[in-house]
Amino acid sequence: xxxxxxxxxxxxxxxxxxxxxxxxxxxxxxxxxxxxxxxxxxxxxxxxxxxxxxxxxxxxxxxxxxxxxxxxxxxxxxxxxxxxxxxxxxxxxxxxxxxxxxxxxxxxxxxxxxxxxxxxxxxxxxxxxxxxxxxxxxxxxxxxxxxxxxxxxxxxxxxxxxxxxxxxxxxxxxxxxxxxxxxxxxxxxxxxxxxxxxxxxxxxxxxxxxxxxxxxxxxxxxxxxxxxxxxxxxxxxxxxxxxxxxxxxxxxxxxxxxxxxxxxxxxxxxxxxxxxxxxxxxxxxxxxxxxxxxxxxxxxxxxxxxxxxxxxxxxxxxxxxxxxxxxxxxxxxxxxxxxxxxxxxxxxxxxxxxxxxxxxxxxxxxxxxxxxxxxxxxxxxxxxxxxxxxxxxxxxxxxxxxxxxxxxxxxxxxxxxxxxxxxxxxxxxxxxxxxxxxxxxxxxxxxxxxxx
Amino acid sequence: xxxxxxxxxxxxxxxxxxxxxxxxxxxxxxxxxxxxxxxxxxxxxxxxxxxxxxxxxxxxxxxxxxxxxxxxxxxxxxxxxxxxxxxxxxxxxxxxxxxxxxxxxxxxxxxxxxxxxxxxxxxxxxxxxxxxxxxxxxxxxxxxxxxxxxxxxxxxxxxxxxxxxxxxxxxxxxxxxxxxxxxxxxxxxxxxxxxxxxxxxxxxxxxxxxxxxxxxxxxxxxxxxxxxxxxxxxxxxxxxxxxxxxxxxxxxxxxxxxxxxxxxxxxxxxxxxxxxxxxxxxxxxxxxxxxxxxxxxxxxxxxxxxxxxxxxxxxxxxxxxxxxxxxxxxxxxxxxxxxxxxxxxxxxxxxxxxxxxxxxxxxxxxxxxxxxxxxxxxxxxxxxxxxxxxxxxxxxxxxxxxxxxxxxxxxxxxxxxxxxxxxxxxxxxxxxxxxxxxxxxxxxxxxxxxxx
Numbered sequence: 001x002x003x004x005x006x007x008x009x010x011x012x013x014x015x016x017x018x019x020x021x022x023x024x025x026x027x028x029x030x031x032x033x034x035x036x037x038x039x040x041x042x043x044x045x046x047x048x049x050x051x052x053x054x055x056x057x058x059x060x061x062x063x064x065x066x067x068x069x070x071x072x073x074x075x076x077x078x079x080x081x082x083x084x085x086x087x088x089x090x091x092x093x094x095x096x097x098x099x100x101x102x103x104x105x106x107x108x109x110x111x112x113x114x115x116x117x118x119x120x121x122x123x124x125x126x127x128x129x130x131x132x133x134x135x136x137x138x139x140x141x142x143x144x145x146x147x148x149x150x151x152x153x154x155x156x157x158x159x160x161x162x163x164x165x166x167x168x169x170x171x172x173x174x175x176x177x178x179x180x181x182x183x184x185x186x187x188x189x190x191x192x193x194x195x196x197x198x199x200x201x202x203x204x205x206x207x208x209x210x211x212x213x214x215x216x217x218x219x220x221x222x223x224x225x226x227x228x229x230x231x232x233x234x235x236x237x238x239x240x241x242x243x244x245x246x247x248x249x250x251x252x253x254x255x256x257x258x259x260x261x262x263x264x265x266x267x268x269x270x271x272x273x274x275x276x277x278x279x280x281x282x283x284x285x286x287x288x289x290x291x292x293x294x295x296x297x298x299x300x301x302x303x304x305x306x307x308x309x310x311x312x313x314x315x316x317x318x319x320x321x322x323x324x325x326x327x328x329x330x331x332x333x334x335x336x337x338x339x340x341x342x343x344x345x346x347x348x349x350x351x352x353x354x355x356x357x358x359x360x361x362x363x364x365x366x367x368x369x370x371x372x373x374x375x376x377x378x379x380x381x382x383x384x385x386x387x388x389x390x391x392x393x394x395x396x397x398x399x400x401x402x403x404x405x406x407x408x409x410x411x412x413x414x415x416x417x418x419x420x421x422x423x424x425x426x427x428x429x430x431x432x433x434x435x436x437x438x439x440x441x442x443x444x445x446x447x448x449x450x451x452x
Numbered sequence: 453x454x455x456x457x458x459x460x461x462x463x464x465x466x467x468x469x470x471x472x473x474x475x476x477x478x479x480x481x482x483x484x485x486x487x488x489x490x491x492x493x494x495x496x497x498x499x500x501x502x503x504x505x506x507x508x509x510x511x512x513x514x515x516x517x518x519x520x521x522x523x524x525x526x527x528x529x530x531x532x533x534x535x536x537x538x539x540x541x542x543x544x545x546x547x548x549x550x551x552x553x554x555x556x557x558x559x560x561x562x563x564x565x566x567x568x569x570x571x572x573x574x575x576x577x578x579x580x581x582x583x584x585x586x587x588x589x590x591x592x593x594x595x596x597x598x599x600x601x602x603x604x605x606x607x608x609x610x611x612x613x614x615x616x617x618x619x620x621x622x623x624x625x626x627x628x629x630x631x632x633x634x635x636x637x638x639x640x641x642x643x644x645x646x647x648x649x650x651x652x653x654x655x656x657x658x659x660x661x662x663x664x665x666x667x668x669x670x671x672x673x674x675x676x677x678x679x680x681x682x683x684x685x686x687x688x689x690x691x692x693x694x695x696x697x698x699x700x701x702x703x704x705x706x707x708x709x710x711x712x713x714x715x716x717x718x719x720x721x722x723x724x725x726x727x728x729x730x731x732x733x734x735x736x737x738x739x740x741x742x743x744x745x746x747x748x749x750x751x752x753x754x755x756x757x758x759x760x761x762x763x764x765x766x767x768x769x770x771x772x773x774x775x776x777x778x779x780x781x782x783x784x785x786x787x788x789x790x791x792x793x794x795x796x797x798x799x800x801x802x803x804x805x806x807x808x809x810x811x812x813x814x815x816x817x818x819x820x821x822x823x824x825x826x827x828x829x830x831x832x833x834x835x836x837x838x839x840x841x842x843x844x845x846x847x848x849x850x851x852x853x854x855x856x857x858x859x860x861x862x863x864x865x866x867x868x869x870x871x872x873x874x875x876x877x878x879x880x881x882x883x884x885x886x887x888x889x890x891x892x893x894x895x896x897x898x899x900x901x902x903x904x
Contacts, residue, residue, distance in 0.1 A: 006552050007536075010495035014556050015563065018492050033804035034828045036835035038467035039474060043582055044496075044568060045462060048519065062516045066572035067500065067537065084459075085519065100458050104466050106802070106852050108838070111467065116496060120518035130495055145838035147817065154821075158828075270821065350558070352485035365599065369606075369722065376486045376610075383488035386560070386597035400558050 009121075009129030011337060019347035021132075021336045023448035024163060025114055028134050028330065031159040032112040035151070037136055040111050042093035048083040050096060060120035062086045086118040090135040090329065095316035098139055098323050107141035107323075108148065114332065126303050126334045137327025139315050144324040146259060149291040149311055150266045156307055156328050157271045160295065164450040165335070165344060167298040170307070171278035172263055174291050177243070177256025178229070178282070184250035185225045192216045197230050198282035205231075230280040236268045237261045239277040256290070263291060289313040293328055297338070306335050348447040349402030352381045354439055355421070356398040357407045359388040367409060367417060374434040380444065382407075398424055404443045407432070461573075461581030463789060471799035473584075473788045475900035476615060477566055480586050480782065483611040484564040487603070489588055492563050494545035500535040502548060512572035514538045538570040542587040542781065547768035550591055550775050559593035559775075560600065566784065578755050578786045589779025591767050596776040598711060601743040601763055602718045608759055608780050609723045612747065616902040617787070617796060619750035622759070623730035624715055627740050629695070629708025630681070630731070636702035637677045644668045649682050650734035657683075682732040688720045689713045691729040708742070715743060741765040745780055749790070758787050800899040801854030804833045806891055807873070808850040809859045811840040819861060819869060826886040832896065834859075850876055856895045859884070 005011045013021060029039070051061055063085045087093045090113050098109065114134040123129055136155060138148045153170060160168050178197075179190040187193050196211040203211075205227050212218040212226060225246065232242045240261050243253075260277055267275035283292045288310035295307035309328030316323040339345050355375060357368045368384045375382045383403075385394050391408075398406050408420045408429075421437060422429040438444070457463045465473060481491070503513055515537045539545050542565050550561065566586040575581055588607060590600045605622060612620050630649075631642040639645050648663040657679050664670040664678060677698060684694045692713050695705075712729055719727035735744045740762035747759035761780030768775040791797050807827055809820045820836045827834045835855075837846050843860075850858050860872045860881075873889060874881040890896070 003553075003556070005495075006548075007495060007497070007499075010497060012495055012549065012553075013492065014553065015490040015492055018490070022491060034831070034833045036803060036805035036833055038470070038803050040465065040467055040470050043457075043459060043462035043464055044570075045459070045582070047459075061519045063519045064514045064516050064538065064570075067513045067515045068572070086516065096458075097464065101455075101464075101466060104455070110803075110835070118496075118516075120520075130497070147838045151836070151838075266818070266821070269818075270825070351488060351490050351562075353488035366718070366721075369718075373722070379486070381486045381488055383562070384603070386599045386603075 009123030180253030461575030583785035632705025
């Protein structure tokens with residue numbers, strides 16, 4: 001990814017970089033499954049109708065149409081709802097999937113989904129036109145226990161910790177808390193206040209105060225109160241007292257306080273320092289109704305949030321039934337591109353191969369294949385040399401790829417095979433039996449390790 | 453997949469069906485890596501220019517364009533080469549990737565790639581508009597040892613055998629053999645003959661003979677000779693004598709015979725009965741120049757080939773350098789849809805969870821989370837009940853999903869936690885320690901097993 005993509009916004013990785021990405025994806029998958037989440041994939045396309053249903057016209061959607069059908073697409077009678085487009089996130093497709101398959105699913109339904117999504121935005125640092133997201137959500141039928149809001153914080157903290165990408169902070173807030181507080185101080189356009197507060201990091205407190213006064217008609221006192229709330233941060237439940245000290249009362253505020261206290265309290269106990277209450281988190285225009293989450297990689301704050309989400313009172317609905325949900329989405333490509341660009345982690349070799357089986361002469365190729373079968377049976381990845389080039393050249397083949405071992409076979413005077421295996425890093429060469437030899441654990445598979 | 457897709461040609465799986473697909477993908481990945489192949493992904497889009505470069509105008513390509521940019525697309529000045537489309541296979545993108553990244557890759561470059569591709573064809577049994585392919589190829593810089601033609605047959609036979617999908621036949625032929633033979637009998641339009649022979653299974657020998665005579669001006673004798681060649685099949689190298697018995701001589705034929713003898717001879721030794729020489733295999737319009745492969749699932753011949761490929765003298769070229777390759781492509785969606793539709797394999801449970809941790813009362817939720825952490829530390833997937841419903845209801849939650857174990861915790865008179873775990877299939881309930889209890893190996897992870 002240090003190389004320039006040949007098509008702007010559509011990054012492609014070299015094999016050794018893909019090892020890092022696969023390590024991230026494998027770690028996420030393993031963690032999500034340890035927490036009981038099932039994997040699904042949804043189709044890459046939705047009807048245009050479906051994608052714009054939530055008014056998400058600000059997303060840059062890619063429509064698709066058969067090239068041979070170009071003219072048909074220009075016929076105005078082609079119905080909008082039959083037009084197809086690539087999905088721009090995994091939430092809208094998941095909501096449709098839940099409604100369509102509600103009769104086949106068990107609720108609460110815990111699922112994770114790791115797929116590519118597309119947005120035709122202007123590419124820039126950390127923003128791509130094709131990228132991978134990893135979403136993890138729980139969705140209920142009619143109701144969903146609040147405890148899943150805690151569970152979701154714990155699963156992503158577990159997953160991100162296992163990635164060993166350094167320190168990160170899961171910043172949590174609660175919409176009920178914010179909205180209740182704004183109503184309590186007499187600002188009823190809570191969406192408007194949230195939109196302004198969302199700009200706090202970008203434009204600063206003074207400018208936000210001005211916005212609140214100019215656009216929402218807030219008094220100086222109201223603006224200062226809203227800002228005072230947004231400035232509260234805590235790694236434990238001490239934020240509750242700080243909010244109470246502001247002297248605002250509202251039923252919704254009270255509900256939100258209890259919810260956020262539960263999430264942060266449990267998280268502080270299980271992952272000290274990872275989860276903080278941050279009462280400035282607003283999550284812009286997204287339609288959350290309770291807990292909201294954002295995650296920053298410490299030292300990489302400019303990258304933006306690498307994992308965000310929240311609680312929806314109604315993730316999906318089919319008119320009769322409503323499906324509330326809570327979940328988060330990890331920006332895998334954003335994260336991996338940064339890991340690679342800054343060498344935050346790297347692979348121990350370029351290829352899966354642990355053993356390169358050299359050829360002494362071309363007649364021994366079939367013997368070499370027998371050795372390969374014996375090694376693979378024990379899970380040892382190996383390649384057989386395609387020809388009996390000079391040993392120096394065969395060793396160089398392995399060296400270039402970082403393959404740790406080269407296997408040599410010759411015949412003794414009695415015509416028996418004699419095996420030796422060389423660790424080409426140390427130069428050490430020892431007798432070995434294809435039926436029993438094993439490499440050290442660290443050499444068996446490619447290791448992806450974080451830079452210290 | 454028994455359910456009808458809500459968008460024709462765009463199948464979606466239920467979580468328990470996705471377990472089967474993931475099992476297939478995991479097995480392929482594991483096998484490819486054991487043989488030393490590296491994973492890459494290419495972007496989903498290519499320029500229209502690139503996709504049509506090989507004259508593949510018979511593929512139904514999906515173009516993409518930003519919805520907000522609709523009008524710009526109608527402006528005729530928009531250059532064709534800037535238009536983007538979804539890839540319809542993984543070979544064209546791989547060829548471009550190799551040329552673009554040649555300076556960063558080690559040749560011979562062994563790669564596998566498992567991604568979605570799109571074709572706007574009319575959906576029918578085994579044909580989809582969005583589907584997953586798994587490609588495995590080796591590509592050389594300037595030259596590529598013939599032995600990789602054998603290696604590729606061995607890796608796919610290994611992979612398909614491990615899938616336990618029942619008997620299959622990898623049918624192998626060689627373009628040099630066929631073309632040399634046709635030239636030897638005086639039919640110089642070898643592409644024309646191949647196109648006709650390709651229809652053998654569909655329209656029968658008599659109709660093919662007529663085609664050869666009508667369209668290529670073949671004599672009755674030439675047509676019969678071409679058909680005689682196409683009727684040769686053998687599970688070992690005996691086909692060589694059968695071809696020689698037809699009394700045709702040509703240098704290219706001789707080369708092809710030696711190559712096919714090597715592939716089938718080695719394969720017959722290592723995977724008896726799996727690989728057959730089938731001299732009718734033509735692979736239609738694809739631009740192969742040596743070995744060609746097709747694979748049928750025995751008893752599911754109507755499904756068509758589930759794994760096809762061959763040798764290209766020039767997979768890619770940048771003008772100065774030529775990159776020959778050999779590889780195969782497995783139709784994962786075609787295969788998985790059949791496995792699911794005919795219950796050829798199934799998952800031992802619907803979810804990854806092995807242990808459902810029940811709640812005796814709501815106050816014990818934090819204790820239950822501690823138990824979950826202890827179990828997950830040993831790789832045991834578990835979920836904590838979100839509320840202290842009646843035990844019967846909690847057990848039902850596990851039963852519905854096929855979760856084998858439910859964990860119960862209570863407090864004794866001294867306030868100490870007492871743990872028991874119940875196998876809800878047998879009803880057996882025993883004392884257990886969260887720090888050391890492990891389920892049987894078969895219960896630890898979801899097992900996907902073939903129907904016997």
